Amino acid sequence: MTDLPDLNSKLNATYPGKVVRKDLTARIKEGANVPIYVLEYLLGMYCATDDEQTIAEGVERVKKILAENYVRPDEAEKIKSKVRELGRPYTIIDRVTAHLNEKADRYEVELMNLGVSGIEVDSVVVQMYEKLLAGGIWCMISLEYDASHKPSPFVLSSLKPIQMPATDLEELREGRAAFSRAEWIDALLRSVGMEPTVFEEKVKWHLLARMVPLIENNYNCVELGPRSTGKSHVYKEISPNSILISGGQTTVANLFYNMARRQVGLVGLWDVVAFDEVAGINFKDNDGVQIMKDYMNSGSFARGKAEIAAPASMVFVGNINQSVESLVKTSHLLAPFPPAMIDTAFFDRVHAYIPGWEIPKFRPESFTTQYGFIVDYLAEWVREMRKVSFADAIDRHFRLGNNLNQRDVRAVRKTTSGLLKLLHPDGQYSKEDVRDALVYALGVRRRVKEQLKKIGGMEFYDVHFSYLDLEDNQEHFVTLPEQGSGTLIPDSPLAPGHAYAVSPGDDGMLGLYRVELQTTPGSGKLVKTGTAGASGARDAVNIAFNYFKANSSRVSGSIHPDGSDYLLHLVDIQGVGAPGHISLALLTAMCSAALSKPLQAQLVMLGQMTLGGSISPVENLAASLQLALDAGGKRVLLPMSSAADLATVPPELFSKFQVAFYADPMDAVFKALGV
Known part of the structure; x- marks a missing residue:
């Protein structure tokens, strides 16, 4: 932990007139609804000192100015x-x-x-x-x-x-040498009003990452998380060079270019354009999202006959209302965005996804009472640092792994560059400094890629991000905490009549389904609940039940279909709609329930059957296997007709399963039961 009085003294000695005590801001802010940078502009004029008498007089002067001149x-x-x-x-x-x-x-x-x-x-x-x-x-x-x-x-x-005069970058760089990295991180976080001593190390990095769009040109960033974690604070209060669009309603003319006035919009005039409450983003123009994709990719866009370049970073912040564990298991972490923006081409242009759920909700002790940079001074020097890049710092010590494509590399370099510029504006960083920034950058880009894999399938299979140390050529992989937060398919044995299958849903998107079937004494009726009653699943359910009644004796002479009623509940785990390719899993579950014998643990059924017993090959085999693996499957049943498609499956994916092939429905039942 940084020694507070020592850091306060060091800041005042190194940057006289450029730092202010942050509790003064909080004290005056309560009575004046103006951005923090406005208050600290005034405090910087009268209170940028550690002399208590001068501070007291300065505070009264600022209060008087606000009382007499600020317009309520x-x-x-x-x-x-x-x-x-x-x-x-x-x-x-x-x-x-x-x-x-x-x-x-x-x-x-x-x-x-x-x-x-x-x-x-x-x-x-x-x-x-x-x-x-x-x-x-x-x-x-x-x-x-x-x-x-x-x-x-x-x-x-x-x-x-209200802004400070031109910033002397040389003064900033020379002063940086007086601080250790830990002290500098604490000084930066206090400058934006946070008290670093109450946050864990990983949270400090997330808070720093919020500042990267301010220091890096054309940087695209997403942060979703719970309420009251300060997601929009930096973009609304801290910098006069960023603008926060609340509510999400905007137009192409306002954001990019007004054809009537021939005037560049917000992206040409602000360093950061941040969208608050992403769920409400709505372009009044049909081509709005397309132009945004173009801009996020290249930093330019075409309007009329002109190609217009702009430097603004794009930031998207919003709330996640479900638990992260639930979203990871059943959907994806970009679900709060409006449907029009759930597009792999759009999100592939996002350089970083900051996990807002790892930042604790702010409490009174989260806000600092110590010294930090006057936010206008901070805003000006980070703006000046946009003119330089530290993206090549990686190449001196490390090489990126082969799972990163060109967009991944670009994203990781930009994040690394932004973090290094924040922490080491003098350019004096060690190998370990670069490593720490690189590991963080790989993590926040991999989080984007993991969601792309869930939305877009095998096109985004390469998510195992790594870097190689050039000294010893050792490869180091970067993992994400939420990816290990449990699986949909338990590793414990299933109850008889339960089965898991992968099938396309109503809209063609692949999803995981759980079949739950119970038998009770009766007359051979099938009672359907859950998704099993939906029209999209009706044909598959009828095929499986009729085939079961006609062929159950081939499984065991002890099965008497007409002596029991069958209670079928079908769970659409990932919310993609009624499944069409579920008949084989239903048949297997019926046999399992009738025999009171469970299927093999962590087994996933792939393939579908007709009433005559013909087996169709699996559509999109590689993506189906990837979904089964992500859900926790260890065993998989595949139709023989899919053997020819194995060339489309990456070997490292196929090797993760115990695979059994079946030739017909009865063969599938026996292998699923392990007999």
């Missing part, structure tokens, strides 16, 4: 009156947006909290601060009142965005 919406009329009656320029703090009034051929600004629009502004000011045209920025504004002035009597005397 409920006091807007009072401020307007003061501007009118004062007879001289009056300074206020407000969020300012600008637009071009085409009819009058002039730029006008709107003051959000004051509720005043139509104030003319010089075009030079708008060109100097283009973000006024895209979402607006917080400014210190000097206003005068002139009743004869049209269309608004309010006249803009001066406008100054």
Whole structure:
């Protein structure tokens, strides 16, 4: 654990005037609904010191400025009156947006909290601060009142965005040498308001990863997790160079390019465009997702005849309402996205998936009371660092494994570069520093690839990410905690009448199904519940039951189909709809229940049958086997007709199973029962 007083003293000594005590921000923030970077801009002017007397005086000064100059919406009329009656320029703090009034051929600004629009502004000011045209920025504004002035009597005397002057990167780099890596991580996390001493090491890395989009151009990142873990905090409060789109509603014109105005949208004016609540993302334009895919891949997009490049990173944050264990077993970890975006081509362009469920919910002790960089200073130096890349740092010591394709390599390099720039802006990093960043980068990209495998099948089979150490040529594999969080198919023996099968569902997507069948004394009726009663499964159920009644004596003379009723429950474990290729598994389960003999443990049935007993080969064999393996299957029954398709299955996948081939339905029953 870093010694707090020592780190506080070191920060003040190394970066005088660039650090502030974060509890001051929290104390004043409660009374003023302005972003943290606005408050710390003021605190940096009056409280950037460790002298208690100066801090106390500075805090009072900042409070006075906010009380007199910050415009609260409920006091807007009072401020307007003061501007009118004062007879001289009056300074206020407000969020300012600008637009071009085409009819009058002039730029006008709107003051959000004051509720005043139509104030003319010089075009030079708008060109100097283009973000006024895209979402607006917080400014210190000097206003005068002139009743004869049209269309608004309010006249803009001066406008100054709330941001620090140009950052001296050399000062930053020279100062970095005074800190160990652990101290620097703590300083960075305190700078964004977190108290690192209450977080585990892996959580610190996740919190740092949230900052990578700010320091890396064209970086695409997803973070899904529980509520109250601060997923959008960095993008909304910490940097004046990022914009958070709440609610998810947007247009191509707003985000990329307005054809009518010939004006680049948010991606050209902000370093980070973050979407809050991904479940609600909705483009009003049909081609919105396609243009976003194009942009996320290349950092450019085509509108009209022009190819337009932009530097903005794209961030998607949202909530996971189910447990991660449940999603890993039954669906995929990108399920909260809207259906229009559940597309392998879209998600393959995501460089990192931060596991928000590994970050604890924030409590009062999660927020720091120690010193950290003034967030505007932090925002400016990370912005300056976007101009350099440390992506080649990997090549000095390591080589990436052969499971990584070109997109994987690019993603891992960008994440590694971003982390190294955050932690070592002076470029002085060791082999172990690179290794730590590389291992994290491999993990967050593999998480993307694991979900792609579930959505897109065998095209994304290569998920076993690794790196080789060039010194000893040892290969090291990177695993994910959630991948080992249990399996759908238990390793314990099944109850008689239970079976597992892989089949396409209603929409053609492969899924895992569990057959649960019980017998009771009766007259040979079949009672169906669950998915077994769905129209999509009806034919398969009828084929299996009729074949069972006609051929059960070939299995055992002790089976009397007409002396029992059969209660069939079919579970669609992964929610892909009613299965069509389930008849063979149903037949096997009926024989198992009638004999009170369980099937072999961890067995998965593949293939389907007709009423005449013909066996069809497995469609998409490799993807079916991969799904069976991911679900926990160790044994698999395959039709002989699928033997010719084994060439499509990667050898390392096939070798994971005990495989038995069957020639007809009765052969499958005997082998499933292990007799």
